[in-house]
Amino acid sequence: VEATYTDLTTGQPATSHIEAALKSKKHVVTTNKGPLALHYASLIKLAASKKVQFRYEGTVMAGTPMISFGTTNLAGCDISEIRGIFNGTTNYILTRMGEGMSYADALAKAQELGYAEADPTGDVEGFDTMGKVMILANIFMDGKLKKEEITRQGITGITPEDIQRAEAEGKRWKLIGRLRREGRRVTGSVAPEALPLSNPLSSVGNAVNAAQFATDLLGEVTVVGAGAGRKETGFAVLSDLLDIHRAIG
């Protein structure tokens, strides 16, 4: 079980840990975003060559089982698009701003609650969500998406006027990570969107996360749940261990 800190530039030291374990024929569970975003293809190949299991439910939406939902429960469906709220800090800030709080006050409150770090850049400029989009592209879209190809816009440009206009139109701002397959082409983006209240993502407030799958057989299916937390991420590890038990049992 690999659970060290995330480095989205190198994926280390987690990637070396995982490689060493797989090479010695150990099943691996990780909650670390770095290896999944940067070295997915080689790790999957290594696990297959050693005939061992590799699981990573906790890398997106903590223990909320969105990865297994897409890979197992929706098996048999063609998934053409995945979009969602994958960063709790920015969703918390946007929720407070929707209630009239300023960006600066909402950020301070998020830091006070431990959601946002002292340097909030990774969250508010969309880098964290971009990492999740890369992971989901690796898992669900054959990895056909390069970091440079993902357009990225954070939430710092959203003004009180933007918020008020959205409220007046019955809409809510959300930072949406999105990946879409069109023919052989996969595109990815991170950008704030004003969603109508008829979209289930619009009612996902505070630090909660959500993922929406567009499929051929089921239409849109949405999973809403925790996106962070010790206990919640611990459950991701437990559910991966149970899944490995089922697979090899």
Added chain:
Amino acid sequence: VEATYTDLTTGQPATSHIEAALKSKKHVVTTNKGPLALHYASLIKLAASKKVQFRYEGTVMAGTPMISFGTTNLAGCDISEIRGIFNGTTNYILTRMGEGMSYADALAKAQELGYAEADPTGDVEGFDTMGKVMILANIFMDGKLKKEEITRQGITGITPEDIQRAEAEGKRWKLIGRLRREGRRVTGSVAPEALPLSNPLSSVGNAVNAAQFATDLLGEVTVVGAGAGRKETGFAVLSDLLDIHRAIG
């Protein structure tokens, strides 16, 4: 694959079909609510004694994989409550009423679209939702809930004034099926509730369904998706067949 019509009073002829198949050691998939609501315990026992698989994803929310989500993806969590929107017809009517349409007009529109039957009693008085609550109690709460013990209230008593008051308070009416475990006691209910817009169930509109699980390790997790449809129910059968393949593979 058993896919005959539903009879929530006797569970027939589906239950006899399923029993005959299980007795001759065939794996069974059904989309039929009757056997699941009325004869779950004996069918599960029969399948176990014959060492064959019995699957029923399509009995609640069509192909939206809420049953496998609760039994497999959430395995390891303790589920204390399940609540949701399990009837598309009433949700369609409530959505239109929220936009200002009268109950009679909304019902007529639902009938025109093929959602509601000529005699809408089963939907609007909550009997269909009650059937789903019974099924979920059988699957998730050890069957400790009798039909007579489920309180049931439909949507016919909701007035335009109720709708307006909810809108003014930023709430939306939904027909909620609910089952809750408290110690050894399991309670069930079907009743309209005015939900705040902060609840993901509030933004589930038209004929869409949703299920919310209250858990110990993950807090609240919600699945939103189709609740009916030929293609969607066909996918439930496909996903059950894949699941059986995994289980015996």
